[in-house]
């Protein structure tokens with residue numbers, strides 16, 4: 721199992737970080753040790769500096785696949801939920817400026833926060849019509865629609881599968897809309913998909 725994350729998949733988020741809007745999907749990986757499961761608090765290690773929330777639609781793959789055409793890709797999805805792609809932003813900016821890989825800033829322990837509710841993929845699920853929302857301490861900080869993805873989920877899966885074999889249990893974090901920002905000790909983060917709360921996580925104190 722692996723975690724595949726898509727970067728810059730919403731134009732408004734790419735622009736808020738001063739990044740060019742990509743011509744093909746940008747992806748990177750997190751290790752399985754990055755998973756933070758429901759009920760576990762986020763911890764903020766001092767050496768990572770400022771950590772940002774990125775609320776994302778997460779889809780889970782249920783079979784092996786390689787070179788999947790986009791027309792078949794949605795058939796590989798078993799379920800979906802929300803997740804947080806936690807990002808050590810200052811560190812990431814330093815690495816980007818030096819042209820170095822992002823792993824330190826993206827793949828640390830607990831950086832892939834998983835929602836507590838998973839919904840099954842059905843024939844009538846339209847992944848491109850969801851509203852995503854993140855509340856921090858009850859205030860909306862990120863809100864967007866999966867309609868605004870630069871590359872829809874089917875194209876993301878097809879693209880990645882040209883390079884990397886997909887395996888059962890793989891998770892795709894499909895990118896974040898605008899509004900990313902820092903989290904702090906004691907925060908409560910709640911993710912909503914079409915108004916239904918699927919993710920609920922606290923940031924540990926001290």
Ligand code: ZN
Nearest residue numbers: 774805895896
């Ligand atoms: Zn992200």
